[in-house]
Amino acid sequence: MLTFPNDAKLLICGQLTDGADHVPILYKFSTKPCGVVHIPSRAQVRETVVRMHRAHLADRLSPY
Numbered sequence: 001m002l003t004f005p006n007d008a009k010l011l012i013c014g015q016l017t018d019g020a021d022h023v024p025i026l027y028k029f030s031t032k033p034c035g036v037v038h039i040p041s042r043a044q045v046r047e048t049v050v051r052m053h054r055a056h057l058a059d060r061l062s063p064y
Helices: 042-058
Strands: 010-012 015-017 021-026 033-039
Antiparallel strands (some): 021 033
16 A cells, blocks of 8 residues: 655745645545645745745856
């Protein structure tokens, strides 16, 4: 028997976070719900991109 995660939260800045919305994950062979995936809000996406950009600027990697 296969097992599935019950709740696929968002990994934002190292923290598992609830999304603004969520939808069920359906098992493709039976179409029965087997979990939930969270959908980020625009604000969550914006904050993640801003933090990623700050981290990139703070610690640039050399080409070699």
